[in-house]
Amino acid sequence: MRPTVGVVVFPGSNCDRDANYSFEYLGAGTRFLWHTETDLSGIDVIVLPGGFAYGDYLRTGAMAAYSPVMDSVREFAAAGKPVIGICNGFQVLCEAGLLPGALRRNAGLRFRCMPVRLRVETLDSPFTSGGMWPGQVLTIPIAHFDGSYYADDETLEELLAERRIAFRYCDQRGELTPESNPNGSRLHIAGILNAERNVLGMMPHPERAVDPAVGGTDGRLLLASVLYSLQPAET
Amino acid sequence: MRFAAHVNVMPRAEISDPQGQTVERTLPAIGFQGISDVRVGKRITFTVEADDEAAARSIVESASEKLLANPVIEDFELELSAL
Numbered sequence: 001m002r003p004t005v006g007v008v009v010f011p012g013s014n015c016d017r018d019a020n021y022s023f024e025y026l027g028a029g030t031r032f033l034w035h036t037e038t039d040l041s042g043i044d045v046i047v048l049p050g051g052f053a054y055g056d057y058l059r060t061g062a063m064a065a066y067s068p069v070m071d072s073v074r075e076f077a078a079a080g081k082p083v084i085g086i087c088n089g090f091q092v093l094c095e096a097g098l099l100p101g102a103l104r105r106n107a108g109l110r111f112r113c114m115p116v117r118l119r120v121e122t123l124d125s126p127f128t129s130g131g132m133w134p135g136q137v138l139t140i141p142i143a144h145f146d147g148s149y150y151a152d153d154e155t156l157e158e159l160l161a162e163r164r165i166a167f168r169y170c171d172q173r174g175e176l177t178p179e180s181n182p183n184g185s186r187l188h189i190a191g192i193l194n195a196e197r198n199v200l201g202m203m204p205h206p207e208r209a210v211d212p213a214v215g216g217t218d219g220r221l222l223l224a225s226v227l228y229s230l231q232p233a234e235t
Numbered sequence: 236m237r238f239a240a241h242v243n244v245m246p247r248a249e250i251s252d253p254q255g256q257t258v259e260r261t262l263p264a265i266g267f268q269g270i271s272d273v274r275v276g277k278r279i280t281f282t283v284e285a286d287d288e289a290a291a292r293s294i295v296e297s298a299s300e301k302l303l304a305n306p307v308i309e310d311f312e313l314e315l316s317a318l
Contacts, residue, residue, distance in 0.1 A: 059305055066302070095305065102307040109253050150250065150308055184253075 003230045004029040006043035008073070008089075010064045011035065015050035015086065015207065022210035023047075026220065028227055035067040044230050045082045046073055048089025050143070050205060060103060060146045061091030070096050082126045082226050083199045087144055090191070090201035099194055099201045100159070101151030106144070107184025113143040115216070116182055118167040118190050118204060119174045125197045126229035128166060131221050137174045138167070138218040140204040142182060147203040149185035149192075156187055166200055167191040238291040240283050241314040244304045245276035279303055282318065291315055 005023040009016045009032050020030045023045075031043065035053075040046070053064035064070070070092070077083045077098060085093040093099045106112060120136040123129050132138075151159070159165050168188040171180040176188045183203070191202030206219030246252045252274045259273035285291035295313050304311040 058303070062302060062305070094307075100307075102305055104250075104308060105253060107251075107253050109257060152307075 001231060002027070002029055003044040003227050004031055004042055005045045005047060006031050006033045006040060007047045007049055008033045008035060008069055009049075010051065010053035010067060010092075012053045012055055013049050013051035013088070015088075015205065018205070019047045019049045019086070019207045022207040022219065022223060023227075025210050026224055026227060033069055035064070035069045038068050038072045040072045040076050043076070045084070045226055046076055047207075048073070048083070048085040048092050049207075050087030050089060053088055053092060056088070056091075056146075059095070061088060061093075061095040064088075064092045065095035065097075074098065077194070077196075077199050080196065080198050082229065084127065084226065085199075085201040086205055086207065087142075087147070087203055090203055091146065093199065093201045098199050099192055100155045101149055101192070103146050103203070104148040104150050105146050106148050106182070111143075111145040112147070112182045113141070114182070115139050115141045116190075116204060117170050117172055117174075117180060119170040119176075121165045121168055122163045122193070124163060125166060125193050125200065126226050127200045127222050128225060130225035130228035132225070135174055137170060137172060138221065139216055140206055140209045140218055141215055142204045143208075144183070144203055147183040147185065149187075149189040149203075151186065159189075159192060160187075162195065164193040164195070164197070165189055165191070166193050167202060167204070236285060236287060236291070237318040238283050238285065238288065239316050239318055240281050240291070240295045242279045242295065242299050242303050243276060243312045243314075244279065244299075244309050245274060245311070247308060247310050250308055276309075288315060288317065
């Protein structure tokens with residue numbers, strides 16, 4: 001089955017074409033979904049791409065969270081289908097209440113744009129189940145000014161207890177050293193899952209690490225894992 | 236009735252504010268002594284039309300909760316005055 005990936009385009013999205021390219025590179029079909037669209041029929045995976053939706057005015061993702069497409073994305077997620085928010089898309093998912101917490105201005109007040117190391121924290125999700133091992137260190141780029149993950153203590157305990165942290169910033173050995181946290185995220189959180197584990201938000205850009213010509217290929221593991229999760233079991 | 240609304244949005248007290256800290260470090264460097272506890276927020280102003288002050292307050296409050304502030308990381312205070 002050739003899955004179709006819907007890439008949402010908000011005014012101000014700028015990683016939509018990269019997301020589209022990377023999924024097509026892996027053999028999936030793709031469709032752009034303008035932020036006013038509400039019909040998601042025929043879509044198997046939703047991607048909320050990076051960028052600066054609605055200019056990121058007021059707060060990152062604040063206005064985008066209320067765009068018409070997001071009601072449909074909410075229903076799509078409630079039906080158990082996979083949704084990935086990357087960078088600005090993660091911010092939108094938090095603002096929309098599909099994921100807990102918020103992304104704040106980087107602790108160092110600098111825009112960070114570089115490859116980072118991520119430790120795989122759980123295999124129990126469609127994004128991590130196919131082809132990763134627990135504790136594996138991936139190299140995937142970040143590019144953001146507002147990526148410092150914040151949630152209160154109670155929420156963090158819940159994320160830990162339910163193993164809903166998908167990726168944490170680490171060094172090349174997988175250690176959570178202070179220097180390896182590029183933005184001051186609490187618990188080094190780079191990506192989290194919702195309670196049902198079918199919605200992933202992450203600041204790093206797996207779609208920029210698919211084509212070996214640019215940025216490495218570790219992002220393939222994640223994107224291919226989602227596509228793999230959609231395949232019916234062989235009988 | 237028309238009311239002038241001012242919504243002050245601040246990072247919540249228990250959350251570190253790197254912007255405030257940077258401003259605080261800069262102030263003594265340019266000669267301002269005795270300043271501490273700097274925090275940076277934002278102020279949003281607008282006009283709201285409603286039947287009375289209570290109705291206006293309820294509109295501004297729910298707009299603040301839903302969009303103008305993010306309760307996960309921010310607190311807000313609102314001021315309302317009849318125009």
